[in-house]
Amino acid sequence: MRRTRGRRLAGLVAIAVLGLSATECSAGGAQPAGTSVLRIPAPNDAGSWDPAAHGASDLPTLGFFQAVFAMLTTIEPDQSIGPGLATSWSYDAPKTTLTMNLRSGVSFTDGTAFDASVVKQNLDRDLAAKGQAAISLAAIGQVSVASQYQVVIKLNTPDPALLYTFGLIPGAMISPRSFTAAATAPVGCGPYVLDAGQTTRGSTYVFTRNPKYNLPQKFGFDTVQYKVITDTNAQVTALASHQVDTGGVTAPGLASVKSAGMSATGVSGLIVAMFIVDRAGTTNPALAKPQVRQALNYGLNATALLDSIGGKSGSRTTQMFAAGTPAYDASLNSRYPYDPAKARQLLAEAGYPHGFTLQLPSENTYLPALYPIVSQQLAQIGVRVKYTPVSADQITAQYLSGKFPAFMFTYTATQNWLDVQSLLARTAPFNPFHVDDPTVSQLAGQIAVAGADQQATLLKQLNTYIVDQGWFAPLYVNTSYLVWDPRKVSISLAKSQEFAYLYQYQPAR
Amino acid sequence: MPRFLARRVATAVILLVVVTALTFFLMSLVPDPTPAILGPGATAAQLAAKRHELGLDRPVVDRYGDWLAHALRGDFGSSWFSGLPVWASITDKLPITLSLAVVATLVSAVLGIALGMAAAIRRGWLDKAVQVVASLGFAVPGIWLGLLLVIAFALRLHWFPATGYVPFAQDPWQWLRSLVLPVLSIAVGSVAAVAAQTRNAVASVLARDYVRTLRGRGLPRRRLLLRHVLRNSLPAALTIVSLQFIGLLGGAIVVEQIFALQGLGTLAASSATRSDVPVVLGVVVVGVVIVLAVNVVIDALVGWMDPRARTR
Numbered sequence: 001m002r003r004t005r006g007r008r009l010a011g012l013v014a015i016a017v018l019g020l021s022a023t024e025c026s027a028g029g030a031q032p033a034g035t036s037v038l039r040i041p042a043p044n045d046a047g048s049w050d051p052a053a054h055g056a057s058d059l060p061t062l063g064f065f066q067a068v069f070a071m072l073t074t075i076e077p078d079q080s081i082g083p084g085l086a087t088s089w090s091y092d093a094p095k096t097t098l099t100m101n102l103r104s105g106v107s108f109t110d111g112t113a114f115d116a117s118v119v120k121q122n123l124d125r126d127l128a129a130k131g132q133a134a135i136s137l138a139a140i141g142q143v144s145v146a147s148q149y150q151v152v153i154k155l156n157t158p159d160p161a162l163l164y165t166f167g168l169i170p171g172a173m174i175s176p177r178s179f180t181a182a183a184t185a186p187v188g189c190g191p192y193v194l195d196a197g198q199t200t201r202g203s204t205y206v207f208t209r210n211p212k213y214n215l216p217q218k219f220g221f222d223t224v225q226y227k228v229i230t231d232t233n234a235q236v237t238a239l240a241s242h243q244v245d246t247g248g249v250t251a252p253g254l255a256s257v258k259s260a261g262m263s264a265t266g267v268s269g270l271i272v273a274m275f276i277v278d279r280a281g282t283t284n285p286a287l288a289k290p291q292v293r294q295a296l297n298y299g300l301n302a303t304a305l306l307d308s309i310g311g312k313s314g315s316r317t318t319q320m321f322a323a324g325t326p327a328y329d330a331s332l333n334s335r336y337p338y339d340p341a342k343a344r345q346l347l348a349e350a351g352y353p354h355g356f357t358l359q360l361p362s363e364n365t366y367l368p369a370l371y372p373i374v375s376q377q378l379a380q381i382g383v384r385v386k387y388t389p390v391s392a393d394q395i396t397a398q399y400l401s402g403k404f405p406a407f408m409f410t411y412t413a414t415q416n417w418l419d420v421q422s423l424l425a426r427t428a429p430f431n432p433f434h435v436d437d438p439t440v441s442q443l444a445g446q447i448a449v450a451g452a453d454q455q456a457t458l459l460k461q462l463n464t465y466i467v468d469q470g471w472f473a474p475l476y477v478n479t480s481y482l483v484w485d486p487r488k489v490s491i492s493l494a495k496s497q498e499f500a501y502l503y504q505y506q507p508a509r
Numbered sequence: 510m511p512r513f514l515a516r517r518v519a520t521a522v523i524l525l526v527v528v529t530a531l532t533f534f535l536m537s538l539v540p541d542p543t544p545a546i547l548g549p550g551a552t553a554a555q556l557a558a559k560r561h562e563l564g565l566d567r568p569v570v571d572r573y574g575d576w577l578a579h580a581l582r583g584d585f586g587s588s589w590f591s592g593l594p595v596w597a598s599i600t601d602k603l604p605i606t607l608s609l610a611v612v613a614t615l616v617s618a619v620l621g622i623a624l625g626m627a628a629a630i631r632r633g634w635l636d637k638a639v640q641v642v643a644s645l646g647f648a649v650p651g652i653w654l655g656l657l658l659v660i661a662f663a664l665r666l667h668w669f670p671a672t673g674y675v676p677f678a679q680d681p682w683q684w685l686r687s688l689v690l691p692v693l694s695i696a697v698g699s700v701a702a703v704a705a706q707t708r709n710a711v712a713s714v715l716a717r718d719y720v721r722t723l724r725g726r727g728l729p730r731r732r733l734l735l736r737h738v739l740r741n742s743l744p745a746a747l748t749i750v751s752l753q754f755i756g757l758l759g760g761a762i763v764v765e766q767i768f769a770l771q772g773l774g775t776l777a778a779s780s781a782t783r784s785d786v787p788v789v790l791g792v793v794v795v796g797v798v799i800v801l802a803v804n805v806v807i808d809a810l811v812g813w814m815d816p817r818a819r820t821r
Contacts, residue, residue, distance in 0.1 A: 045591075045771070047588075047590070047591035047592075047593065048591045048592045048593055050592060053591065053592050055548050055550070057548060057550075130555060130558055130559070130562075131547070131592075132547060132548050134555075135547060135548060135550045135551055135555065136550070138550075183591075183592050183593055184593065184594075184597070198679075200601075200674070200675075200676055200679070201597075201601040202598070202601040202602055202771045202776075203601075203605070203673070203674055203770075203771045204673070227672070227673060227769070228769070228771050229672060229769040230766070230769070230771075230775065230779075231766040231767065231769060233656075233767070234671075234672050234766065234767060234768065234769040235769075237659050237663065237664065237671040237672060238671055238672045238673070238769065240664055240671070241663050241664055241667070241670070241671040241672075243670060243671060243672055243673060260664075392782065393539075393782045393783060393784065394540060396544065396545060396549065397540055397541070397544050397545065400544070400549055421550070422549070422550070427552070429549030429550055430549070
């Protein structure tokens with residue numbers, strides 16, 4: 001009798017397990033038959049839907065915004081600027097007045113018509129909000145409505161990256177009627193609308209086609225699902241189990257997703273470098289000498305570090321600009337081969353034949369294995385590294401506070417002018433000692449007002465100067481991988497792209 | 510009983526104020542979060558304006574007073590980073606963590622009490638087996654087990670989803686499926702703890718004189734076990750179940766990461782890491798309220814089962 005009851009219980013458990021496991025259906029609810037669905041993992045939550053709260057550098061959130069909002073411009077895969085809500089534009093000669101002609105016949109999902117007044121209201125609001133968008137749009141002095149479909153934007157200083165920034169979140173236009181609830185209820189004129197019924201805020205965001213969308217850019221899928229997956233290992237398991245159709249992985253996860261039938265292409269990722277920021281010698285006089293900074297470049301065995309720390313997934317670089325962008329010069333990558341003898345010679349020429357002590361911060365979250373090897377390598381040329389531990393939540397604040405003369409860090413290169421403003425300018429955040437170099441200032445001034453061809457030449461000159469002067473000691477640029485399910489998705493990336501824009505995902509033929 | 514409950518609730522309110530005050534003052538010691546809020550491109554003037562806007566240039570006691578006054582009206586403010594209302598962020602995440610903790614606790618309670626009772630009553634090989642399994646359950650790290658479960662049941666057998674959460678209201682069946690692997694990976698240790706505690710409590714009650722007397726008077730075995738042995742053993746088991754529930758709430762973060770469940774643990778970790786004070790305080794309040802509520806319920810249950818407990 002007891003045995004029969006046990007068997008019955010075991011049978012019930014088996015039925016429950018089989019029943020639970022039998023229903024193979026993706027989380028997030030079923031989709032209507034005959035529609036194409038794209039499921040993308042998002043490395044972070046969408047957060048606020050208010051564009052004023054996001055800057056140009058907020059790339060992980062961009063996909064959410066590209067789904068529901070249209071931007072003033074479009075960033076093409078090769079980083080050139082194409083039309084968006086603005087169809088054409090022109091600068092005056094000093095590049096301080098930008099006139100933009102806008103698309104007519106566009107309306108927001110709440111019925112509000114898009115026009116020049118909407119652009120003015122959006123940009124004025126972004127600037128007044130004093131959030132991250134205001135910082136990205138800081139060059140804007142005044143926005144005025146010239147006609148129903150033309151705005152004139154007066155700039156305080158020329159900003160060669162402004163049209164690029166307009167293709168990112170700060171360029172997203174929202175309906176003025178949604179200003180008060182902008183953080184929680186997105187109202188745009190983009191290709192999709194947020195399906196609140198299918199969306200679980202913070203976990204899964206479902207977008208369905210916006211029937212009013214009439215911009216020329218084509219989006220291939222009927223439904224887009226963003227699944228928030230913050231953990232990189234969880235992203236790999238979601239890809240390997242086909243819970244998502246595309247995503248990014250690093251080298252360790254590649255084999256797992258490829259064995260699940262995913263296609264992959266390598267994309268340039270983070271640049272790992274020593275940022276030699278005290279170039280005026282304020283806290284460490286040795287670093288004021290170019291020979292010393294060059295010696296650090298010669299003294300670091302970047303190839304060995306790439307092999308041991310970077311898992312051989314990446315390539316050697318000596319520059320802080322992304323491959324494929326105008327400033328990048330492949331020939332510069334042979335400028336600093338590993339040469340400790342040359343490094344010691346340069347130190348001696350600079351007046352440091354016995355080396356010097358270098359105070360660096362260290363952390364145990366991002367590059368923990370790097371620090372002991374760097375100190376060993378630099379000890380070979382006489383540079384005695386002393387580390388000060390910094391907690392993970394304080395890394396950016398401490399590194400950019402001017403407390404340390406140099407630091408090991410990673411950098412994501414984007415658009416050349418944004419990189420110049422971020423790394424090289426006197427007020428750049430990665431220039432915490434506010435070093436003002438006349439050559440850099442002069443070249444940056446010329447780049448700001450130059451035409452496209454001349455700009456590329458000047459950017460290369462600037463890059464060459466920085467590399468020669470040893471402002472940084474870049475080691476390598478990581479390779480990560482964009483993967484996708486070839487049965488469902490087709491993607492084509494340009495050489496310099498680090499991630500795909502939403503419009504680049506098309507259904508597989 | 511009402512006086513007993515009123516005393517517990519009053520203690521809970523005092524504790525809530527003390528814990529939030531401590532959290533607030535501790536969070537005020539962390540470095541200025543405004544550079545992280547505005548990003549590396551912010552100027553000194555922009556940073557100063559943001560500090561003023563957030564009230565960071567005011568004395569910490571004033572700021573806590575303000576926060577408490579708003580919190581008492583149900584207004585927990587907005588995230589310093591996303592600008593989203595704290596309460597909305599919490600209510601988005603709370604069902605995920607509560608689902609995980611409640612289901613894991615139910616599994617732990619049912620399996621743990623059943624195994625513990627069986628071991629204490631049957632003794633012999635079953636008792637030894639339960640003790641070995643309980644030791645293993647204590648020893649197996651949830652993170653390791655979670656990864657193994659994903660490989661076996663999601664990647665190889667495709668029985669359960671590897672990641673993600675489906676709300677109960679959207680699809681109860683998928684909700685249950687999305688919880689199976691996360692619950693298994695965190696419940697193993699709790700089952701072991703509850704089983705060990707229940708086994709000892711039942712064994713101790715079975716050895717009491719009154720049980721022998723009742724058995725000698727011919728009381729049916731089922732009635733003896735359920736009415737007398739289980740009822741007198743349950744307070745100890747319930748206490749350990751409540752402790753496990755609280756532990757599961759706190760320990761959910763690891764499982765939330767493995768299974769990409771965007772729950773309260775993940776929110777707590779991300780907001781604490783970037784010093785998002787309003788969100789941290791909101792999470793602390795919710796956490797403390799849940800813990801206190803569980804304690805009050807358990808105290809009431811134990812008091813109901815054992816009248817002596819009401820006077821303690």
